[in-house]
Amino acid sequence: MAAIEILDLEKTYQVGFWHARPKLALRPLRLTIEEGEVFGFLGPNGAGKTTTLKLLMGLVYPTAGTARILGMAIDDPRVKAQIGFLPEQPYFYDYLTAQELLTYYAQLSGVPAKERSQRVTGILARFGLTDSARLQLRKFSKGMLQRLGLAQAILHDPKIVFLDEPMSGLDPMGRREVREMIQQMRNEGKTVFFSTHILSDAEALCDRVAIIHQGELRGVGAVAHLTSQAQQGRVEIIFCAPSVPQALASLGVEARLSGDMVNAVVEEDKQEAALEILRRERIRLISLTPVRSSLEEYYVQKLQPRGNGKGAGA
């Protein structure tokens, strides 16, 4: 069964009080996420990622379209017991301690009274918050709040976890920790749907990604497929030289000088010609590697105005 089915969800906000103008945030979006998948929702600022998540959480209502989670309509109260949500900038009741907040949320999520305190203690330990369990949240740092946000999202052992930019505002160690936590959620068999604009995180974590831009779905693909697909025969050649050889430049090769090394990207059919030039000029070759299309290239290509994209994987 599909974990999440987004069936032409559409959202137009009305902005301005007196002269309400429509602001299109999400064009009809159709997307299916399978159970057990880690799915990355990528797009630049203002693309409509948060809007999509808020629609799925029932925090805002769609202009048109519906969505189903685990086969149930999103306004079905049973859905909410099966999902966890980390908002974009998590705000919690700052007069509570971490332990009180999690206990309150466990109550609201219907965790049985007998299991509650054990569950809360366990989750605090898992997210490294045991020492701050009795600290009021107003004294928490951004990183601690983000960890607490993740903790509350999986507190009630949901099947699906929605995370809105889980790595934003974290230092490198914090980001790494969050990556590991998402990895762990995957190992537990949870479906994870998260939005981000950090491509390396998506590349490291996701089974599939979708790219959205200006409220419009631009592409969906499996990360393994996108990154292993070698780009149409291009190689990167690195060699030692004080400058880019004239002959190479006239071959129409993109080359960059950095220090005493040159980094050149060559079409496959010109590879032999280029190597011949290097041999002739007695230049020491350092490496020759096929260029792989990374997620980034896919992403950049998908953000081009419609029509320019080559449509790979979409």
Added chain:
Amino acid sequence: MNSRIGYVAFNTFREAVRDRVLYNLIAFALLLSAAAVLVGEISIDIERLVVVNLGLTAVSLFGVVIAIFMGIGLVSKEIEKRTLYTVLARPVRRWEFVVGKFFGLTGTLVVNTFFMAIGVFLALLYVAHTFQKADLWVLLALYFIVLEFLIVCALALLFSSFSTPLMSAVFTFALFIIGSLADDLRGFARITHGTVGAFATAIAYLVPNFSALNIINQAAHGFAVPGRLILYDTLYALLYSAMAISGAVLIFQRRNLK
């Protein structure tokens, strides 16, 4: 009451306590002690009258101010601060949240009123040296004041579900004033005719009738209050606040959170 409403209510109460809302009790205690001592100095016959009148009026005003200022923020502050997101992503229905918040605030006010009531009775004891049977009416007046709080909280919640906190405070306070004059308004409506009369009648019956809930003067004089009034006022307050809360729920239900 379903358990989620109870949890939301308890958390609201806890917030009020941690935000030091109950500190108003200190101001109340100081005011009442000063009044009791002063009255004890200057007169012999009217001490009880003054203490009851002043004490109960203070209970009512302190409570109404708390009800308005907390009531307007109950739901709107949670939307503004987005603390609501992680709550509504749980199996909590929006109406349960609103009703839980309402009970949390009224619970806070009941606790607050309980402590104030102790203060009033201590002041009574101080000036009269003994309790009397007529003091029971003071208890009843306190009950009516709590009914008044129910309506004020519900109205603050209703207004804040569609307008800004400042406007909500103004609206609620205005309704509190007009409602306190509801009897006079009804009297005025009876002697006017035509459009003005119809308009006055509509207003007089639509605004919350706080004058019917105000028996402070009777209590101070030790006049008996008919049992029928207790029943009617209770029903009236419950119905009126239930309608206001329903309105707030209907509006909140449709809202897109920012």
